[in-house]
Amino acid sequence: xxxxxxxxxxxxETMRGKIRLIGLLLLFSSLVxxxxxxxxDAGDYQGAMKIGLxxxxxxxxxxGNSPLRQGGGGTPATVxxxxxxxxxxxxxxxxxxxxxxxxxxxxxxxxxxxGANLVVNDTLVSFTGQGVAGxxxxxxxxxxxxxxxxxxxxxxxxFDARWVxxxxxxxxDDALANSFQSLQNGDNAAFSxxxxxxxxxxGLAGITFSTEYSKLSQPPANFNVVNPSYRPRMALSFEQPxxxxxxxxxxxxxxxxxxSIQQNLRPSGGQGVEGILVTRLRAEQSKSEFERNLNILVLxxxxxxxxxxxxxxxxxxxxxxxxxxxxxxQFNKTRFDAGRIPVQxxxxxxAQLEQFRAQRITSLGSVLEAERQLxxxxxxxVEDGTRLVPSDSPSMAPFTPDWEVSVRExxxxxxxxxxxxxxxxxxxxDVQLQKNSMLPDVRLxxxxxxxxxxxxxxxxxxxxxxxxxxxxRNNTWSLGIRADIPLGFRDANAxxxxxxxxxxxxxxxxxxxxxxxERFLQQQFRQLFEFYEQARALRAQREALAxxxxxxxxxxRAGKSTLDVLLEAQRFYSDALSGEYNAIVSYNNALATxxxxxxxxxxxxxxxxxxxxxxEAVLTxxxxxxxxRTRALVLRTREMSPSQASMEQNxxxxxxxxxxxxxxxxxxxxxxxxxxxxLDPLTxxxxxxxxxxxxxxxxxxxxxxxxxxxxxxxAPAPAPTGSPQTLxxxxxxxxxxxxxxxxxxxxxxxxxxVIPNP
Numbered sequence: 001x002x003x004x005x006x007x008x009x010x011x012x013e014t015m016r017g018k019i020r021l022i023g024l025l026l027l028f029s030s031l032v033x034x035x036x037x038x039x040x041d042a043g044d045y046q047g048a049m050k051i052g053l054x055x056x057x058x059x060x061x062x063x064g065n066s067p068l069r070q071g072g073g074g075t076p077a078t079v080x081x082x083x084x085x086x087x088x089x090x091x092x093x094x095x096x097x098x099x100x101x102x103x104x105x106x107x108x109x110x111x112x113x114x115g116a117n118l119v120v121n122d123t124l125v126s127f128t129g130q131g132v133a134g135x136x137x138x139x140x141x142x143x144x145x146x147x148x149x150x151x152x153x154x155x156x157x158x159f160d161a162r163w164v165x166x167x168x169x170x171x172x173d174d175a176l177a178n179s180f181q182s183l184q185n186g187d188n189a190a191f192s193x194x195x196x197x198x199x200x201x202x203g204l205a206g207i208t209f210s211t212e213y214s215k216l217s218q219p220p221a222n223f224n225v226v227n228p229s230y231r232p233r234m235a236l237s238f239e240q241p242x243x244x245x246x247x248x249x250x251x252x253x254x255x256x257x258x259x260s261i262q263q264n265l266r267p268s269g270g271q272g273v274e275g276i277l278v279t280r281l282r283a284e285q286s287k288s289e290f291e292r293n294l295n296i297l298v299l300x301x302x303x304x305x306x307x308x309x310x311x312x313x314x315x316x317x318x319x320x321x322x323x324x325x326x327x328x329x330q331f332n333k334t335r336f337d338a339g340r341i342p343v344q345x346x347x348x349x350x351a352q353l354e355q356f357r358a359q360r361i362t363s364l365g366s367v368l369e370a371e372r373q374l375x376x377x378x379x380x381x382v383e384d385g386t387r388l389v390p391s392d393s394p395s396m397a398p399f400t401p402d403w404e405v406s407v408r409e410x411x412x413x414x415x416x417x418x419x420x421x422x423x424x425x426x427x428x429x430d431v432q433l434q435k436n437s438m439l440p441d442v443r444l445x446x447x448x449x450x451x452x453x454x455x456x457x458x459x460x461x462x463x464x465x466x467x468x469x470x471x472x473r474n475n476t477w478s479l480g481i482r483a484d485i486p487l488g489f490r491d492a493n494a495x496x497x498x499x500x501x502x503x504x505x506x507x508x509x510x511x512x513x514x515x516x517x518e519r520f521l522q523q524q525f526r527q528l529f530e531f532y533e534q535a536r537a538l539r540a541q542r543e544a545l546a547x548x549x550x551x552x553x554x555x556x557r558a559g560k561s562t563l564d565v566l567l568e569a570q571r572f573y574s575d576a577l578s579g580e581y582n583a584i585v586s587y588n589n590a591l592a593t594x595x596x597x598x599x600x601x602x603x604x605x606x607x608x609x610x611x612x613x614x615x616e617a618v619l620t621x622x623x624x625x626x627x628x629r630t631r632a633l634v635l636r637t638r639e640m641s642p643s644q645a646s647m648e649q650n651x652x653x654x655x656x657x658x659x660x661x662x663x664x665x666x667x668x669x670x671x672x673x674x675x676x677x678x679l680d681p682l683t684x685x686x687x688x689x690x691x692x693x694x695x696x697x698x699x700x701x702x703x704x705x706x707x708x709x710x711x712x713x714x715a716p717a718p719a720p721t722g723s724p725q726t727l728x729x730x731x732x733x734x735x736x737x738x739x740x741x742x743x744x745x746x747x748x749x750x751x752x753x754v755i756p757n758p
Contacts, residue, residue: 076383079364087386091305093627094378095605098301101379104136104293105300119300120376137379141293148279148286155279157269158257159200164265165193179220187228189213194235196260198268200248203240204260209233211457211465230457230465235449237262242481244439252276253433261482262445275433281426285419291609292415295601297377302592304374309390310585311370314578315363321574322360324549325353328566331557345563352567356574394588398532403525406598410521411514413599420510427503434496440485448477517597524594531590535583542576549573 057063077084105119125132135141170188174181194208215228245251245258253275256267273279329349336346371388375381380388411417451474454465462468486492552569555561595601602609 074383074385077368079361082364084385084387086389088391089388091392094305095298095301097378098297102138102297102377103379104297105377119304120373138297141290145286145290148283151273151279152283154269154273155276158267159198160268161195161197162265162268163195167191182218182220183216186217187215196263196265198257200251201240202245202251202258206237206263208235226453226455228455229453231451231453232465232469233449233451235447237447240444242442242444244436244441250436253429261443277429278426281422285422288415288419295596298601298605299592299596300377303589304377305390306394306585306588308370308374309394310581311367313581315367317574317577317581318356318360318363320577321570322356324570325356329353348563394584395591396584399528399591406521407518409598409600410517414517417513417517420513424506424510427506430499431503434499437492437495438489440483442483445480445482446478450475521597524590524597527590528594531583531587535580535587538576538580538583542580545573545576
């Protein structure tokens with residue numbers, strides 16, 4: 001008998017040791033939780049803290065009540081005051097500045113040449129019902145991938161362990177209707193502390209330690225009652241779905257944990273986000289959207305840059321036309337004063353001059369607008385006291401890409417198509433999720449506890465409740481199964497039908513997006529050859545019209561042709577000169593847009609998107625590096641030798657030989673001569689009698705005495721500086737500089753018109 005009791009005692013000790021080991025293992029696993037890589041490492045966190053917010057901006061709710069910008073910077077340049085110190089800027093510096101503080105702009109610039117240079121989005125934000133949206137700053141949309149990445153942590157948080165602890169104290173004193181109610185009156189306290197771990201399989205494991213205290217104020221005399229009493233208890237619980245919500249795969253798709261029917265617990269986390277796999281796909285889509293916006297930003301920088309380049313050359317063309325018109329006006333004014341031409345011919349010459357003057361003002365406004373567009377897209381101030389002048393030359397080398405390779409690159413690399421494929425995968429996962437809801441909710445529940453009772457928590461003997469708890473003499477266990485089955489599964493069938501329809505729509509969307517991407521690529525592929533050949537044709541046209549203009553000017557000065565032919569030649573040459581520059585700009589815009597259509601514009605401009613902090617080798621800001629490079633290029637520029645100048649002379653159309661620059665004031669001084677009256681069809685112009693002696697039409701006032709021509713006194717003009725520059729280099733034609741567009745005073749002589757062949 002003694003041996004049997006010893007055997008039973010040893011068995012109880014072994015059982016208690018196993019229970020303690022199981023409890024410790026459950027406690028350890030619940031505290032450890034799911035080991036996942038944090039989204040933010042140390043470098044990302046430090047970078048996130050440096051987003052440009054003022055100190056204590058999170059707590060200062062009044063910081064946004066006043067404007068964050070102070071404005072200023074000086075009065076913006078206008079057509080009346082365009083002169084500013086030149087600031088040369090390269091394309092790479094423009095892109096670097098846009099990467100740091102630019103704005104995406106709109107997709108209007110995906111058109112043809114200078115006619116589609118409206119890339120800056122001047123629309124302000126709008127209210128969406130729960131906030132404002134509509135900003136296109138890179139500093140704003142670059143934070144979107146980080147926000148989407150933080151949602152991954154939210155989705156994973158549904159598997160986080162939960163520690164639930166509580167303490168309550170109650171005193172009850174009810175009037176006694178019978179002796180049994182005396183078992184309820186008195187002091188009652190309860191303490192409970194437990195750790196619960198949602199499992200990746202959809203189940204829930206928990207361990208809870210609790211102690212209940214009771215002290216009856218009037219215990220019944222006929223009952224053997226432990227008073228006061230302490231009842232410690234440790235309970236192990238486990239719950240697992242068997243059909244719906246079972247398994248690791250489906251719990252990575254469920255937006256929340258299946259929960260528990262045993263424990264009254266609110267969800268651990270993950271509320272308001274999709275499942276883990278879907279959230280990861282959303283984060284990838286956010287990165288693709290960031291790349292899409294970056295592609296548009298880089299493309300708009302290139303379009304704005306070359307548009308400013310083309311605007312300068314268009315201004316140059318219009319100023320050349322204005323010079324020609326002014327020379328023709330001077331020549332005809334001298335002939336009119338000598339009585340050799342009628343008044344209508346002088347008026348026709350002046351009309352051409354005023355037309356070219358208006359075109360020059362329009363072109364100057366286009367330069368200022370193109371500069372505003374470039375400043376807006378790269379994030380420069382509206383006015384900083386300088387005038388941006390492109391320092392890079394456009395490419396005129398022929399480019400013949402391989403069509404099949406280009407199509408494969410576009411279908412593979414375009415971020416829009418990447419997002420569409422990821423959306424298709426999301427819809428596939430959604431179908432699997434809805435199939436899970438077609439299963440009945442069947443759950444297995446189980447529990448096991450250890451409990452004891454005593455009159456105190458310390459001391460020795462049977463009165464110590466904790467000592468009795470350690471002996472593990474009292475155990476309670478349960479095992480059950482519960483099924484919740486909706487009859488008909490109507491809601492589940494409807495959701496499954498919707499998910500399949502969404503999958504079919506996403507598939508059709510991806511097919512259409514690939515077709516649209518290929519169609520857009522085909523357009524840009526065709527425009528590469530179109531604009532290149534157009535530039536060649538327009539250059540040949542400009543050369544032919546230059547020869548025509550030189551001949552017509554010589555013929556007209558010799559009196560062998562009419563004025564309208566000369567004026568028409570001037571207009572044709574001016575339009576051809578401007579058209580050639582526009583075609584060159586359109587070709588370079590087509591090169592950039594073709595790279596955008598392939599999805600390789602970032603690689604084309606040596607831009608790489610990376611996660612995490614910058615490597616040590618590239619800590620220098622790209623803007624500072626490009627600024628130093630641009631300044632070095634300008635500092636190392638030296639004046640060309642006479643042999644180089646002679647080689648470069650035939651590449652840029654030079655319209656005059658030994659002619660000082662022209663100023664609007666000089667033109668106005670001639671036009672405001674008291675011998676020249678306003679152009680009014682009802683008022684006689686100049687002398688009341690035409691030089692040819694023919695009577696004036698209409699009822700003219702009485703003839704006045706003819707006026708004696710007064711010779712013009714030329715003001716001293718600066719000598720031409722420098723030498724003719726090359727066509728691609730716009731920096732050699734700064735507005736307001738000697739030798740450049742419209743500055744200085746004219747001479748009274750009529751220079752020869754020289755248009756060398758390029």
